[in-house]
Amino acid sequence: MSHPGTETLAAYWLRELSEPDALALEEHLFGCEPCTAASARMAALPRALAFAVPPLITTAEAARLQALDPRIVRTRIAPDGRGVADFSSGVPAQLMVLEADLRDVERVEVTLCARDGTPLLPSRDAPFDAEAGTLTVACRDYYVKSGVFPLEITLQVEAIASGQRRPVGTFEIDHIRPV
Amino acid sequence: MFSRSLKQGMTTLSFGVLDGGKRAPERRLHHVSTVAAPVAGAAPEWYSASVDLPVHEGEPDGAVALRVAAPGGDPRAEAELCRRFARRALLYGLKHLGSPAAAEDLAQEALVTVLLALREGKLREADQIASFVLGTCRTLALAQRRKSARREALLAREPVQQAAEQLPREVDGQRLQGCLEKLGEREQAIVVMTFQQDHSAEAIAEALGLSTGNVRVLRHRTLARLHACIEPPGATP
Numbered sequence: 001m002s003h004p005g006t007e008t009l010a011a012y013w014l015r016e017l018s019e020p021d022a023l024a025l026e027e028h029l030f031g032c033e034p035c036t037a038a039s040a041r042m043a044a045l046p047r048a049l050a051f052a053v054p055p056l057i058t059t060a061e062a063a064r065l066q067a068l069d070p071r072i073v074r075t076r077i078a079p080d081g082r083g084v085a086d087f088s089s090g091v092p093a094q095l096m097v098l099e100a101d102l103r104d105v106e107r108v109e110v111t112l113c114a115r116d117g118t119p120l121l122p123s124r125d126a127p128f129d130a131e132a133g134t135l136t137v138a139c140r141d142y143y144v145k146s147g148v149f150p151l152e153i154t155l156q157v158e159a160i161a162s163g164q165r166r167p168v169g170t171f172e173i174d175h176i177r178p179v
Numbered sequence: 180m181f182s183r184s185l186k187q188g189m190t191t192l193s194f195g196v197l198d199g200g201k202r203a204p205e206r207r208l209h210h211v212s213t214v215a216a217p218v219a220g221a222a223p224e225w226y227s228a229s230v231d232l233p234v235h236e237g238e239p240d241g242a243v244a245l246r247v248a249a250p251g252g253d254p255r256a257e258a259e260l261c262r263r264f265a266r267r268a269l270l271y272g273l274k275h276l277g278s279p280a281a282a283e284d285l286a287q288e289a290l291v292t293v294l295l296a297l298r299e300g301k302l303r304e305a306d307q308i309a310s311f312v313l314g315t316c317r318t319l320a321l322a323q324r325r326k327s328a329r330r331e332a333l334l335a336r337e338p339v340q341q342a343a344e345q346l347p348r349e350v351d352g353q354r355l356q357g358c359l360e361k362l363g364e365r366e367q368a369i370v371v372m373t374f375q376q377d378h379s380a381e382a383i384a385e386a387l388g389l390s391t392g393n394v395r396v397l398r399h400r401t402l403a404r405l406h407a408c409i410e411p412p413g414a415t416p
Contacts, residue, residue, distance in 0.1 A: 010402035013274070016395055029267060031240065031309030036267050041349045042406055043270055048350035049374035049405075052359055061375070092352070142352030 001028045003035055009042040051092050053138050056110060056126045062095050062136045069093070074136075079169025085139040086176045096137040100157060100168040102130045107160040108168070110135065115152045115172070126157075137173065144175045151175045241306035248297040248305065258338075260297075261290050264312050265338035269346070271316045283339050289315045290335035350409055358408035366401045373398060 001024050004012075011017040012025055029036050050068055053061060066072045071091040077083040078099050085094040102108065108128045112121040128135045135157065143149050152175070157168040240263060246256035268289045272282025292315050296302055302311050359367065368387060372378040380398070384391045 006403035006406045007399040010399040010406070011395075014395075014398065014402070016399070026271065026313055027310060029270070030264070030313040033263065036270065038406070038410075039270055040266055040346060041410065042402065043273060044346050044349035045355075045402060045405060045409075046374050048352060048355050049359075049370055052352065052355055053375065064375070140352060142356075146353045148353065 001025070003032065004028065006038065006042065009039055012039075013042050013046065051140070053093075053140075055112065055121070055137055055139075056123055057136050057138045058127045059129045059132065059134065059136060062097075062138070065093055065095065065138065076134075077171045077173070079171065082172040082174065084174045084176060085144075087139075087141050087144050087178045088176050090141075090178055092141050094139045096139060096171070096173055098135040098137065098155065098157065098169075098171045100128075100133055100135060100159070102128050102133050102135075102159060102168070105130060105159040105161045108135060109158045109160065109165075111156045112149070113154045113156055114150050115154055117154070120149060120153070139173065139175060141178055144177055151177070239306070240308050241304075244297060244302065244305040244308040247294065248300060248302065252298060257294055260294070260308075261335055261338040264290060264293070264309075265335075266342040266345070267309075268312060268316050269339060269342045271313070272320065273346075275316075275320045279343060283343050285316060285319050286339040286342070287335040288319050290339065292319070294335070354409050355405065358405050361408065362401065362404070366397065366404075369394065369398055369401055370405075 004025055008017065008021075008025065012022055017025065029039055047068070051065065053065070057065075062074065066074070069092060071089060072093050072095060074095040074097050075083040075085070076097045076099055083096050085096060087094065105128070107124075108126045110123045110126040111119050112123075113119050126135055137155065144151065153173050155171045155173065157171065158165055159168050238259075240260075243256050243260050243263070246253040247260055265286060268286035269282050272285035273279065276282050276285060289312060293308075293312050296311070296315075302308065359370065362370065365387065369383060372383045372386065378386070380391045380394045383389075384394045387394070389397070
């Protein structure tokens with residue numbers, strides 16, 4: 001067979017290729033290094049997509065990420081406290097659980113800032129767990145590696161209830177780079 | 180037992196010990212052609228001298244396999260063969276066994292089996308090496324054998340582990356984020372529902388008002404787009 005197209009590789013890794021086509025593709029892959037490289041990238045895509053989450057996630061999403069990689073730990077941070085997201089083991093994500101009184105809250109705003117207070121990324125409607133009194137931050141390895149955000153960040157959290165805005169607290173997160 | 184190596188440029192001269200006129204199995208990993216001579220006080224053991232030739236990346240798989248199968252073996256060719264097929268066998272294991280650990284076991288066992296088969300002259304046509312490795316993987320996947328503690332497993336372990344460690348790095352997470360943002364709303368929804376919410380094609384079809392077949396086609400296309408977007412320049416075969 002000739003070099004497969006990427007849609008064929010996608011169907012193969014999604015287990016949606018017919019058996020004869022999959023067998024023919026495997027014959028080709030075992031003899032073709034460039035196609036093996038393309039297949040490896042396609043094989044890695046679903047897992048990478050599973051971790052391609054926004055910085056603020058729901059409790060359920062946090063549980064899903066932990067199920068995907070048991071090395072992911074949850075670190076609880078009290079208001080005005082600090083947590084460390086350690087990526088030195090090569091883990092793809094770490095979870096920071098911000099503790100806050102969120103009873104009767106309609107909306108939560110979170111602003112990711114540099115440690116000097118410079119705002120970097122606002123979230124006007126962050127997901128939160130009112131019953132548990134938590135917001136979950138998914139720290140990702142590629143943000144740490146790429147330097148998109150500083151290693152030391154501060155999250156400023158405000159709650160909106162009955163049209164009134166009130167500060168919930170500030171939370172510091174320090175990141176340790178992957179080795 | 181005694182072993183020593185002297186390196187001169189691309190040529191390695193190795194000295195090993197033969198046991199009873201036959202090459203000791205562990206020595207076979209370290210020699211190519213042999214010039215045997217008796218050694219005083221070591222009878223019935225013998226010293227042997229051998230020459231390792233460099234392996235070129237562009238060398239066809241069959242040629243590398245031929246060098247592995249040559250009398251006396253070829254350590255560089257063996258290492259190159261393992262390097263080339265480690266990722267292919269690992270991916271096969273991932274696809275058919277699911278678990279990364281089981282895939283690593285399968286890939287290691289497959290490479291060991293192939294190396295031993297080559298040394299024993301069981302592969303008649305060297306240019307069929309790729310099919311031979313694939314066939315070995317198929318057999319092992321069906322049997323789901325556990326890895327052996329044989330010495331050859333050590334040789335296969337490192338390239339397999341390297342291939343396994345490399346796999347998550349195939350995708351640059353930040354680049355992927357940028358690629359995701361370029362997708363249309365419907366494609367983004369399909370990605371999230373498939374890979375982050377584990378919904379079936381049927382459930383996605385119902386949620387988006389599409390046919391199941393349409394969802395599958397869109398998903399293949401979306402993955403192909405993302406694949407092209409994250410692909411390093413010049414990587415397309």
